[in-house]
Amino acid sequence: MKNVLPTVLLALAALGGCSEPPAPSAPQPDPKAEAELPAPVEAPEPKEAPAPQPEQPAAAPAERKRVGIPAEILDTPWLEQVQKQQEIDAGKMKVFHGFRFEDRLPESGITFVHKVVEDAGKAYKPVHYDHGNGLAVADVDGDGRLDIYFSNQVGANALWRNLGGGRFEDWTEKAGVGVADRIGVSASFADTDNDGDADLFVTTVRGGNLLFRNDGAGRFTDITMASVLDYVGHSSGAVFFDYNRDGLLDLFLANVGVYSTDEIGPDDYYIGYEEAFANHLVPERSERSILYRNMGGNVFKDVSKQTGLVDASWNGDACPIDVNGDGWIDLYVLSMQGHDSYYENRNGEQFVDRSREVFPATSWGAMGIEVLDFENDGRLDIFVTDMHSDMWDPMPFKKYWPRFEKRKARKKHVPSTRFLETDGNHVHGNAFFRNDGEGKYTEVSDAISAENYWPWGLSVADLNADGYEDAFLASSMNFPYRYGPNSVLLNDRGEKFVEAAFTLGVEPRRDRRTAKPWFDLDCSGADEGHRFCEGLEGPVAIWGALGSRSSVIFDLDDDGDLDIVTNDFNSEPMVLVSNLSQKKPPRWIEVALRGRISNRDGLGARIVVTTDTATLTRVHDGKSGYLSQSRTPLYVGLGDAKEIRRIEIRWPSDTTQTIEGPVEVGRRHLFEEPEQTAPKPASAIK
Secondary structure, eight states, rough: TTTHHHHHHHHHHHOOOOOOOOOOOSSOOHHHHHTTOOOOOOOOOOSSSSBBTTTOOOOOOTSSSESSSSSSGGOHHHHHHHHHHHHHOOOOOOOOOOOOEEOOOOHHOOOOOOOOOOOGTOOOSSSSSGEEEEEEEESSSSSSOOOEEEEEEEOOOOEEEEETEEEEEHHHHTTOOOTTTTEEEEEEEEESSSSHHHHHEEBBSSSEEEEEEEEESSSSEEEHHHHTTOOBEEEEEEEHHHHHSSSEEEEEEEEEEOEEEEOOGGGGGEEEEEEGGGGGGGGGGGGOOOEEEEEEEEEEEHHHHHHHHOOOOOOOEEEEOOSSSSSSSSEEESSSSSEEEEEEEEETTTEOOOHHHHHSSEEEEEEEEEOOTTTSSSSOEEEEEEOOOHHHSSOSSSSSSHHHTOOOOOGSSSHHHHHTTTOOOOEEEEEEEEEEEEEEEEETTTTTTTOOOEEEEEEOTTTSSSSSEEEEEEEEEOSOOOOOEEEEEEOOOEEEEOOTTTTTTOOOGGOOEEEEEEEEETTTTTTTTOGGGGOSSEEEEEEEEOOOEEEEEEOOSSSSOOEEEETTTOOOOOOOEEOOHHHHHHOOEEEEEOSSSSTTTTTTTTEEEEEESSSEEEEEEEEETTEEEEEEEEEOTTTTTOOEEEEEOOOOOOTTEEEEOOOSSSSEEEEEEOOOOOOOOOOEEO
């Protein structure tokens, strides 16, 4: 496989298809189909050349050829087709869409740029290093504004402090959370010691995970060794939740599996296996995920075996959710290659694997997950994105995009069940599990138009404040594949999702860019034998597609509507600021929680807002996107409701608090858990 890998990669990249070949013993994609694919060639000059990136300026055109892999990323008439079609479709939309987002990264002051290891660039191989970079949001210094933490692979992670008005300053050095000596993956904010501020947990690749305690003023102390959270391995997502209802946040750590060798590459990272995406077939390369119990005093204990939650699948992330409504938080775990797992919490003592009973078919290669009440029927549904299925099923450039964008991957292109070692009962694309009540779910992704192409992270929130939660899907696979637009799915009154990324200004990107310089080669000198120099000579700038990995939705400029911030792969983020408050001032409230019996953050609470027109159910789980957990208030759009009649909070302690209306709209409310459950008036804060 090593000898043919470059040819296969280049051929598939030219079309935008798979670059994750299985081990020699595993079934191969159709070789005839591969043979017909063209290899990448020197790209024509685009009509509008993308602007050079500050971290890697492009050389003068006379000195360095610009080569796109695949070539079509530099000339994208198909993108214009998509935009025109969405403009036509917008005229038929019933859901409100009379507002737009604008990428205000330059105005924000944020200069963070994500950088990747060579395994995702010049030394490209299909390995899990391309799965990185979460981000998380919390008010780290107690000033009432939400700050942003970005994870990075090469170079420091970064904390940006919110100054108000959409402006940020670099707070990384003052906070002491740069972690420049490790390959960062995910970020999670949570109050691990119940002292009222946001502590920070960071996962890394073989550098040791880290727990930072916040002093309340946005300065952090590394307490990893004392906390016993210093696991060293191929860690991915991490979620805090209180599984035993003792008022302390416990931690589930998703570990992928051994995808790197012991050989050290540039930037001090462990070089990945060539056949990394078949490593799940090698038992000695498995790496079990871990459930940590919070023992108090920021000390944690591995209780995976004790509780029966022993999972050695190739897990990327997870989400806490009370599936059966018994008041004990269960866990849905995402597997990158095969069936997801559902663990039912039995009274905070044991977890029982009921995956196939409750979810007989799950996404084949899950990435992101969110819980939401899609129909406003009071039942919590589950939305899962699947990137891996799309990688195996190429989407031609020259064919009409929407037709392929909304379809599931064709099974004939996806490796057989022998490769996955599963029963083959999969959803080859995004999955949407509608909650039918009594712990039963129906997969309805196609019926509600929940499909898109190459999705990673998933964030849900009510972007147009109409009372229904919408979705942002961070998408695109980056080098060496085609560009994939991000998706914004507006919720059409619980009936279906409507694609609106171009309608709302999220796409095309600022300056209509779809690519950036990825790395340079000297094809007549030191790099003459490089696989990407085939057919080329002289200095060459290799360009790769842009793409977002994760996102978080919050009101970054305190104007009453929701904005979106992404963490992009090997590039700068997007800071997508909404103008909804100028176009149609929304009716909304924000709900902040303070637990007394429950954990201080109130993670695991369910909030029901009853207005004169609707009953709105929201879950406070902290999940804010792929590889991300944030500490934010809940934003509840009220649509055309004139008044809030009551708010009910089911706390993680399983007590219920009722706040009778009227409740003032257009502001944030802080609700404190009572030691007794008598009704309590709302306490509003600015």
